[in-house]
Amino acid sequence: MASVGYGYTRSEVINIASEYAVQLGKRDKNHPVNLQWFYNLLGRWPDLKVSRPKTLSELRAKAVSEESMKKYFAELGKILEKYELTDKPGNIYNVDEKGISQNYSPPYIVAAADTTPCVLASEKSSTVTILGCGSALGH
Numbered sequence: 001m002a003s004v005g006y007g008y009t010r011s012e013v014i015n016i017a018s019e020y021a022v023q024l025g026k027r028d029k030n031h032p033v034n035l036q037w038f039y040n041l042l043g044r045w046p047d048l049k050v051s052r053p054k055t056l057s058e059l060r061a062k063a064v065s066e067e068s069m070k071k072y073f074a075e076l077g078k079i080l081e082k083y084e085l086t087d088k089p090g091n092i093y094n095v096d097e098k099g100i101s102q103n104y105s106p107p108y109i110v111a112a113a114d115t116t117p118c119v120l121a122s123e124k125s126s127t128v129t130i131l132g133c134g135s136a137l138g139h
Contacts (some may be wrong), residue, residue: 005016007039007053007110007117008109008110009107009109009111010035010038010050010070010108011108013038013041013110014032014033014037014092015032017033017037017038017041018032018033021033027059027110030040042110045115047114048111048112049109049110049111049112049113050108050109050111050113050115051108051109051117052106052108052109053106053111053116053117053118081090089135089136089137090134090135090136090139091135092136093133093134093135094133094134094136095132095133096129096131096132096133097129097130097131097132098129098130098132099127099128099129100127100128100129100130101126101127102126102127104129
């Protein structure tokens with residue numbers, strides 16, 4: 001799940017495992033699995049690790065490649081031609097918003113050892129949203 005932005009924390013893994021063990025009849029509700037069980041699990045599965053996920057913007061910045069940029073501008077050119085905007089920069093606008101969390105820090109999650117997990121979690125603190133807009137003419 002961490003590879004698609006929804007990693008589980010240690011306590012979530014323990015809760016899921018406890019519920020599953022109860023369903024299988026291996027444990028009762030009064031004796032859930034514990035943190036020692038979790039670390040034993042990590043020992044049995046060296047492909048897993050506990051790590052703090054990167055924010056999506058950090059991953060996005062690293063994902064820019066020459067090939068992806070060429071594809072982007074080729075598609076942009078097609079759109080500009082389709083809507084006859086190549087000579088009308090005053091009709092081309094870009095609007096973007098950025099939510100800035102004042103206190104949120106993602107928890108450590110369990111993920112594959114060879115991946116860098118990202119976080120797509122709901123904000124747990126107050127957020128300030130900034131909205132920006134500009135035309136291709138610079139207005």
